[in-house]
């Protein structure tokens with residue numbers, strides 16, 4: 001299934017089972033032939049996303065890059081599956097996590113030892129499963145034109161050190177990764193490279209944005225009126241997150 005959110009931004013919902021699987025967003029106006037995917041999903045969750053792209057009339061030759069909001073397993077687990085089908089696509093990620101991917105350091109991917117042993121048992125994950133070439137390392141502050149859609153990259157450390165948000169100002173739209181969700185939830189801050197004080201600052205930055213549409217990587221999306229919800233969420237969590 002693939003759904004239009006606004007012109008130039010489409011949504012393939014994740015399929016959570018006992019582990020989460022991130023949503024995928026497709027950026028780019030169809031006639032541009034220049035499409036970007038945002039995030040991939042959990043291990044073994046690549047094929048239905050490819051099917052969703054194809055059934056939505058998307059020519060995979062037009063997918064030029066995979067942008068990762070961060071590199072947790074539920075976002076990057078099927079990156080290799082997608083690259084096997086879209087081998088010409090570039091990988092773009094924040095520089096803080098790009099360095100981990102390039103040297104095959106999977107500590108951020110797994111987040112902690114418990115997840116690591118669980119996932120290594122469950123899936124065919126070997127030592128090199130999370131070594132990738134990163135074609136562009138983002139820093140935050142870039143204003144990109146992606147297939148006719150303006151996207152500003154915002155560095156949002158806290159949930160992980162290289163988490164980013166993608167802000168489309170003309171539509172007051174934010175792809176928030178795992179930093180903030182709908183329904184009052186925020187990203188966890190107990191995994192490797194997380195920092196609650198940084199998460200607090202990232203959330204406070206987001207609460208000042210003029211937002212209408214919130215596209216998190218899990219659960220419900222918000223198609224209008226996102227700002228008061230974001231402000232409430234941040235107000236409730238800030239005292240808990242400390243400095």
Ligand SMILES: [Zn+2]
Pocket residue numbers: 070072159178187
């Ligand atoms: Zn995450």
Ligand SMILES: [Zn+2]
Pocket residue numbers: 020022072074075178217218
């Ligand atoms: Zn996630």
